[in-house]
Amino acid sequence: MNENIQELGFFDVVETRRSVRIFDQESPFDHQVVQKCLEAATLAPNSSNLQLWEFYRIPESSALKKPLDQLCMKQKAASTARELVVVVTRRDKWKIRTKANQEYIKETYKNSPESKQKKALAYYGKLIPRLYSKYPLWSFLKQLIAWFVGLKRPMIREVSETDIRVSVHKSAALAGMTFMYAMKAEGYDTCPMEGMDSLRVKKLLNLPKGAEISMIIGCGKGLPDGIYGKRFRVPNEETIFIK
Template sequence: MNNQAEMTTQTLFEELIEARRSNRVFDTEHQMPEHIVATALASALKSPNSSNMQMWEFVRVKSDDKRKAMVPICLGQSAASTASEFVVVVARPDYWKTRSEFNYEKLKNEYGESSDKFAKVKSYYKDLMPKVYRNDALGILGGLKRLMATVVGLFRPMVRELGKQDIMATIHGSNSLASMTFMYAMTAQGYDTCPLGGFDSVRLKKLLNLPSSTEITMVIACGKGTPSGIWGERHRVPYEEVVRTV
């Protein structure tokens, strides 16, 4: 990239960052074209994610009856009652097997089964990922893995976060990155979003028929924002207070 192109990319990026705001009142008269959310989701799928396991599911809530049901579940928030559509970002720890296999097959085809390159990575998805992600309902296996990490960690650097909830946190981390990409991709198309953490997860999982092992990372209300949906200026704690250089 030459300097001029770099400047343009930087300017566009900064404009996008400035343009995205959480909008809490969407235009209920506006018909959001079908492809807007689909395009933004396609971008979101390219987000970085832990071990490329992609333990996510994005549920588009579009039908009138389900959107209506979302309003009390999202505690009556105006972003919910005016949204054209919702994207519910779901953490799917139950997907570990299919996702390990997906990566294994993709790399096998890409590198060639007998290549040295594949020899180096195949145990990652055949052995390591199942060890990391397999769990039981009570989290006993995860507890044992944490204990094992503590013992091994006495002797060498070791990933410690191997418990059931640790794994869930890793999935939520990846899902949050995808959520962010999604929201910027909506902004880039002239649309608005509001990420919502204020919702009843039990009722929402029931509405969307999600298995009990899943968790909801966030709900993203989408639509054409209105000026009254921006509640005020963007206040941020100063750089010097939140950034520490060592």
């Protein structure tokens, strides 16, 4: 933990975390904390445990830091950051991650009833390929099947190619939020950014076609000027409901 900050409880972290857009260039910054917090982020919940994410660290000493600042539209949250973390989705790795889950299940359930292992393996051997495979018209056909089955019983409706892409980005966002909370718990500030030239960022990082940029997170010790006013939220009554 950063020695200059008192240990925070979870709700303290939630209350004090802000998107800080200007970071201190002079105060000490422990880059190892970023690694620690990213390792915590990999424990975030994610769809089907496929873990279709990657995290690229760009510290201030990296030759890629200044070019990446420019691709973040010259935002101060990027240019003053002591390190940038690029959160990348890798939907294209679903087969590799599926295989890893299958191997884990075989090892975990080797002494369990065969029916339990069979059911778990069927999830990754049948359902996941049906959702993640790409064939001509397959996205449309999945939606048609979901609509037809849904006439008779409850059915998952979000099965299109766009829906799967959104699901992968949701998982990456959960990891990103976990990372930012962890950084705050360690006494550092962050700022998630969507304003970027994602195409050029992919080229800069030499990422494959199937990769997508979910967000870029600036990290550092925030300056007071980096918080643009008091936090504003609409009343809870407008967003939280009991039925």
